Amino acid sequence: MAIPQSHLLILSLVLLTIGVVGVLVRRNVIIILMSIELILNAANLNFVAYSGHWQNLTGQIWGVFNITIAAAEVAVGLAIVIALFRNRETVNVDEMNLMKW
Amino acid sequence: MDWGLAIFYFFAALAVVGGVMMITRKNAVHAAVYLVLTFVSVAAIYIILGAEFLFAVQVLVYAGGIMVLFLFVIMLVNLEEPRRFSGGRLRLMTSAVVTLLLFGMLARLFARSDGGHAPIVAAPAAEGNLQLVGALLFTDYLLPFEVVSVLLLVAMIGAIVLGRPRA
Structure with a gap:
């Protein structure tokens, strides 16, 4: 039982591309954050794929770190969304054009 | 047809469908639920690849913690997205070209890689995946582990400071 390595890489590539399209096309900042999560997940899948390929657990360790960083990023990102919403009443990234007011 | 391979393709298709539905839904709550589908499918692929610890972390942290956080914020700020795309034709074209270029370059790179097979990682009889990962985390990767905790x-x-109402 073996999965072709290239199929795993292509799956992670497709997930990455979907995430990039989401970041570029959507204007809702929450959906953009979700797309970034999808990109991080695609990277993680790549780590695990190569971990299996080389029979080495280092890839899985970095997968754990990747998930931790994703959690930290989401916590800060959503806090920024709430702070912005409190001030500007919007989740549309086109209207988020000031660093300070 | 190999059953392991068939299960992999099933979950791979489910992950891609979840991702596509996520970026095309107008309702943010629907998008979040489709993202959960993708996360769970990817977690199933981790199981197929023998990464049991990452499977557990993925389900607990992503499908559990992160998605609850997302849904919570969606409930707090729920607002309709005014237009699907506001950048005009030029920006849409640029986005499409950049994305296609990225996809093409990486696909070419991956297609040219040695094309071996990822064997289903068979855990040694004495120690499971969790034991091995835990041992590595607390020996070779102790410093990154502590840095990540900080x-x-x-x-x-930061989240508390940012989310606090301004005095």
């Missing part, structure tokens, strides 16, 4: 603390404090 990062989490910083993120937590």
Whole structure:
């Protein structure tokens, strides 16, 4: 039982591309954050794929770190969304054009 | 047809469908639910690849913690997205070209890689995946582990400071 390595890489590539399209096309900042999560997940899948390929657990360790960083990023990102919403009443990234007011 | 391979393709298709539905839904709650589908499918692929610890972390942290956080914020700020795309034709074209270029370059790179097979990682009889990962985390990767814990603390404090109402 073996999965072709290239199929795993292509799956992670497709997930990455979907995430990039989401970041570029959507204007809702929450959906953009979700797309970034999808990109991080695609990277993680790549780590695990190569971990299996080389029979080495280092890839899985970095997968754990990747998930931790994703959690930290989401916590800060959503806090920024709430702070912005409190001030500007919007989740549309086109209207988020000031660093300070 | 190999059953392991068939299960892999099933979950791979499910992950891609979840991702596509996520970026095309107008309702943010629907998008979040489709993202959960993708996360769970990817977690199933981790199981097929023998990464049981990452499977557990993925389900607990992503499908559990992160998605609850997302849904919570969606409930707090729920607003309709005014237009699907506001950048005009030029920006849409640029986005499409950049994305296609990225996809093409990486696909070419991956297609040219040695094309071996990822064997289903068979855990040694004495130790499971969790034991091996845990041992590595607390020996070779102790310093990154501690640094990441500090990062989490910083993120937590940052989120509290940012989310606090302004006095």
